Amino acid sequence: MAYFFVAVSSRKNLELCVKYALAGFPNSINGVWTFSEIQEGDFISFLYGAKAHNLYRVEGKEAIKDAKNLPPWDTMTSKSSRKTYYFPFRLYLTPIRKLNESLVRAEFAYVAENLLLRGGYRKTHFQADQTTLQSASQLGELYDETADRLDLNEYEIFMPSFTESKGKVSPPEIFRFIEVILQATIRQHLSDENNLADFLYQIGVETLDTSKLEVLGEKALAEGHIDILIKEAIPIGLARKIIIEVKTGLAKLQDISQLSMYLDEMGNECLAGVLIARDFSRKILQEAKRQRISTFEYKVDIIENGVPVTFNELKEDFQLIRVT
Template sequence: MAGFTNSINGFWTYSDISIGDYISFLYGARIKDLYRVTKKVAYKNAENLPPWPSIKFRNSGNTYYFPFRLHLEKVRDLDEPLVKAEFAYVAENLLLRGGYKKTHFQADLTTLHNVSTMGRMNKIVPEPLEILSETFTPKIVFNKKTKKIPFEFPFHEFILQSLVRKKIKDFLLKEVLENFSKNLSVDDFEVLGEKALPEGFVDIFIKLKYPIATNRYVLVEIKTKRANTNDIEQLHNYLKQIGKEVIGGVLIAKDFPKAKILKSDIMYVKYCFKNLDVNNAYSFEELLKMLSFTII
């Protein structure tokens, strides 16, 4: 079992990871084991639940506990150094971001395939931890005055990034490829989370699953509110960093300035949540269904 705290990072991790995903842990610059997520549960009264005690920080006075839990099935035993060439995607992300600044980030399929050949198959079935507690569905609110953590969290850019990542391949990527006149199949691509670049972080990184000789990339930046000219220039600079293998960029925002700087390598997309009532609270899954895109 993995637990995540009563914080926006903890809630984001719980929402971002899906049942059926494979995860490993990073500790001391080593990759530890491979697990499959079998269940997701948010527990009430988690401050009193095993196996982790609450943690109080002296400086802030904040107390953290672990209401968001992932039930895991161990698939492989492994303990490998991060410096291996097979972990280049992970190592580069850590190096450029300066360490473990976020609870998790997504590796590509090549890394997963490499990990799946390392170590050995797990043969031990651990005794399950029985937890007797009520569960709840965490909600997202747009009126910050109504939040009640960990039951409710204010809408945050992390949450929007995760929502877009889960929906962009089926509802937007085809139009993106056509917009840039690329005769490529959507199925050839994988959609990854935040990718560290030498001069910043791109919110969503889209690449070929199995590149041969050359790769193809789409970079996506996301803004919860109105985008501005600085956001456009930022994405344009990211595209220049990637170079010739980049297809183009997508800037997704709630709105755009009327006199935006037009860039031929950037596609502009508005997002919205259909029939949203800002006075209501919504689950992550509800917002995922409500999310829609409009190309401008």
């Protein structure tokens, strides 16, 4: 189970989310990314006004067809792009704890640091670590109110899908397969203990207990951000970690340089740096070996023919192959 902070755009939208125990995400790549990444059984808190609002468990997910005029949220039109956004991607929530806590608390340092280094809320969601979830589980008080039921007339649902073909993109049903979707696929792939154990074996880090590790999404640093961070959920004495850089296309020399810089910033407790890409040239593999960076090619054969596929189909077909 993972823990996410979901950014809300206005006080009114926050109140509607709380009233109906419902999270909604827009008809955009960020919206479908969030919807795909957060799974049933995960936990979320709403993020608004630099505060964490309540703790919920995700009980269900639906993508609703023709949701433009469906309650509870109003549509929004971007002043810059003039695109109209609505909320087809929805999470059904069970309230666990009532809280209204500032992010300046030490308990939320992991998320607050990400926000500060990234310069604000420009993402729809932020993944927190297990330490943050444990802290949130002790703040505030148990939720003892009953959420209102949002009654909708008959509606149809769909499963969003992804394609590499620009000509087949048709939001909110079909989106481009881009880097954040690949990152989410890899994170969930490695969140399986068997997959993670095999991955650690291949990079020569076999001393870590996979049951005590967590696989997290983007982690901001002073000079950029790590795509995927594997770390000990409850560090004792040591805070060992592994960092992963993800590229959808051909790996480049600048990817090696960037990952090497992140390794230096993370220090001696960072046991390995890994670059995952679709393909590697011999020159890149030689440079990665020189800098002690492990290299993997990803394979998702199902998407290469251009036919749109769902996120679950991506995960089922996904493979990581060690290359040297």
